[in-house]
Amino acid sequence: MAAPEHRTGEHWEHTSEFGWTSKAYDLLEQDLLRAEVAVVDGVLTTRVWGCCPRCAGRLDDRQVPTSVGDFTGPPRSADADADELLAPVVVVDVTCGCGAVHLNAPEGTTGCGVSFRVELVADSASVPGTP
Template sequence: MDGEVDFEDTADFEWTVRAFEALESGRLRGRVFTADGVVSTHVWGQCPRCAHTLDDRQVHTAVITGPSRETDVADEPPALAVDIACQCGHPHPQAPEGVAGCGVSFRVELVLG
């Protein structure tokens, strides 16, 4: 996209799908950190809607644990769902005053471990 997309307050599932594609291609990246039982995430790269650079850091209050002994080792590793709102820092046409982002919200799942 050209970055001149109008502001739109949207959380349509399409943007989660596009964020997943961006993670797979490396245009968007994410990491999970755990220290002293506190889980935090860092998601950075191109916004799936406006393609501007975003940099999202969050601290999550839920403590995530690994699989229990009853879990089959062949199961997928646990993942953390993270909701992101574009805060790219660029003004977009039609944006409310003081808002610097395209308005999109999307979810990514980051693998723990």
């Protein structure tokens, strides 16, 4: 599916209404928004990139979220089904960073102002020591 046209004429609005999270999930299902979580050198990192659910601009959000959990626990279980059930979930809040200055945006601000949430399930194979 082709990405929708970036609506740079969309007025800036500081909003985090749930509808934007719902739309982000729709974009994830359409492969117009992507997300990943990984552990690199023992550091949990996330990346969300693709279309903004509000203005359709290209965003690329990278974070090192604060997480609660023990990523240094005992070795993985041999039971793949149990690993899937116990894989850590990482919640990421993303704010549009499309790089465009939208109408009525505060000075020095880019993006349309929307914030949305993505929940990522870490692949237990990529998280050392997850049960």
